[in-house]
Amino acid sequence: MTGRKTIIALGLVFMTGLQGLTGCGSPSSVSGGQTVAEQQETKELVYESSMELSYAENFSVDYYEGGYKVLTTMDGTKILTVPEDQEIPEGIEDDTIILREPVSNLYLVSSGVMDMFDKIDAIDTLSFSSQKADGWYIESAKKAMEEGSLVYAGKYSKPDYELLVSGNCSLAIENTMIQHTPKVIEMLSDFDIPTLIEYSSYENEPLGRMEWVKFFGALTGREEEAEQIFGEQEQIVEKILQENQADKTGKEQQTVAFFYITSNGLAQVRKSTDYLAKMIEMAGGSYIFDNLTEESSSRSTVSMQLEDFYDGAKDADYLIYNSTIDGGVKSIDELIDKFPLLADFRAVQNGHVWCTTNDMYQQSMSIGYMIRDIHSMLTGADESQMQYLFSLK
Numbered sequence: 001m002t003g004r005k006t007i008i009a010l011g012l013v014f015m016t017g018l019q020g021l022t023g024c025g026s027p028s029s030v031s032g033g034q035t036v037a038e039q040q041e042t043k044e045l046v047y048e049s050s051m052e053l054s055y056a057e058n059f060s061v062d063y064y065e066g067g068y069k070v071l072t073t074m075d076g077t078k079i080l081t082v083p084e085d086q087e088i089p090e091g092i093e094d095d096t097i098i099l100r101e102p103v104s105n106l107y108l109v110s111s112g113v114m115d116m117f118d119k120i121d122a123i124d125t126l127s128f129s130s131q132k133a134d135g136w137y138i139e140s141a142k143k144a145m146e147e148g149s150l151v152y153a154g155k156y157s158k159p160d161y162e163l164l165v166s167g168n169c170s171l172a173i174e175n176t177m178i179q180h181t182p183k184v185i186e187m188l189s190d191f192d193i194p195t196l197i198e199y200s201s202y203e204n205e206p207l208g209r210m211e212w213v214k215f216f217g218a219l220t221g222r223e224e225e226a227e228q229i230f231g232e233q234e235q236i237v238e239k240i241l242q243e244n245q246a247d248k249t250g251k252e253q254q255t256v257a258f259f260y261i262t263s264n265g266l267a268q269v270r271k272s273t274d275y276l277a278k279m280i281e282m283a284g285g286s287y288i289f290d291n292l293t294e295e296s297s298s299r300s301t302v303s304m305q306l307e308d309f310y311d312g313a314k315d316a317d318y319l320i321y322n323s324t325i326d327g328g329v330k331s332i333d334e335l336i337d338k339f340p341l342l343a344d345f346r347a348v349q350n351g352h353v354w355c356t357t358n359d360m361y362q363q364s365m366s367i368g369y370m371i372r373d374i375h376s377m378l379t380g381a382d383e384s385q386m387q388y389l390f391s392l393k
Contacts, residue, residue: 233368
C-alpha cells in the first residue's frame with residue numbers, strides 16, 4: 001500500500017486510536033477518562049475457575065473475579081475480555097489481546113465457525129465477513145449481509161484493510177490457512193487489528209471440533225447457549241453409540257468410501273485419522289481406507305490416482321460423494337461419467353451410492369445430525385428424515 005492510499009489508511013489508524021481512548025471499542029481500549037495512574041492502581045486478576053471441556057484439547061477458558069475471562073488457544077494466543085464496567089487489570093502480558101465487553105466488530109474469516117455464531121445467536125457481534133452473501137448457506141449470515149450489518153471485507157489472503165480500520169475491527173478470526181500468508185497477519189497487526197487462529201480442525205474427535213462453540217460462547221458472552229446447543233448434539237451421538245453397542249451381534253461392519261473426483265482426474269479421499277473417517281465409525285460403519293496417514297502432511301485429505309482408488313474402494317459397501325467442492329451430482333450415471341470404472345464398484349451395483357448436500361461443511365454445529373444420517377444410511381432408515389445425505393439413483 002503506497003502513496004495516497006497509505007496516508008488514508010494511516011490516518012484511519014490514528015482516528016481509531018483516538019476512538020479507543022474514548023471507550024469506542026478498540027482491541028486494547030480502556031474506559032473513558034482512565035489515567036495511567038488509575039490503571040496502575042487496579043488489582044491483578046484473581047482466578048476463580050476454568051471451563052470444563054469433554055473433548056476439545058486446543059483451547060481453554062479461565063474465569064476470574066469481576067467477570068474477567070482469559071481465552072487461550074494452542075498456539076499461545078491469549079484474549080482477555082474485560083467487563084464494560086471494569087478496568088483493565090495490571091500484570092497483563094504485553095501480547096495479550098484485550099477486548100472490552102460487549103465484544104463486537106469481529107472479522108470472521110473462518111467460514112466453518114459461522115454456524116457456531118449462528119447457533120448461539122451471536123451474528124450481531126460480527127461486522128466483517130470473508131465470504132460474500134452468495135457464498136453462505138447459513139441464512140442468518142446471508143440476511144445480515146443483505147441488510148448491511150455484515151459486510152464483505154475481502155478473503156483471508158487479501159483483506160480490505162481500510163474497511164477494517166474505518167469500521168473499528170476488534171479482532172480477525174482466522175483458520176489455519178492464514179499461516180500460509182504471514183504477511184497478512186503482519187499487516188493486520190500494523191493496523192492494530194489482532195488475529196486469532198481457531199484450531200477446531202486440529203481436534204482429534206468430531207465432538208472436539210464442535211466443542212469450539214464453547215470458546216466462541218465465552219468470547220461473546222453466550223456460554224449458556226453454547227452449552228445447550230453442544231449438549232443437544234452430544235446426546236444424539238451418545239444415543240447412536242448406544243444403539244451400535246446394542247446391535248453388535250458378531251456381524252461385520254459395513255465399509256464406506258467418502259470421496260470426490262477432482263477436475264484434474266484424481267480421487268480425493270480423507271485420511272484414516274480424519275474426523276469424517278471417525279464419524280463413519282461412530283455411525284457404526286468402517287472407513288474403507290484404514291491406512292492413509294501421511295504423517296508428514298498436515299492436510300486432512302489425500303489425492304490418489306483413479307486406479308489406486310479403484311483398487312482400494314471397489315469392494316466398499318457404500319459410497320458417499322462429497323458435493324461441497326464441485327456442487328455434487330444428481331444421479332449415479334452422472335457420477336459414472338466422472339469415472340466410468342465406478343460401474344464395477346460393489347456399492348454402485350447394489351444401489352448404495354449417496355451424496356452430501358452442498359452446505360455440509362458450513363454446518364459445523366450439526367455433526368450429531370451428520371453422524372445420524374450416516375447411521376441411517378447403514379441401517380436402511382427412512383431417507384426422508386436425513387438432512388445432509390441423499391441417495392443417488
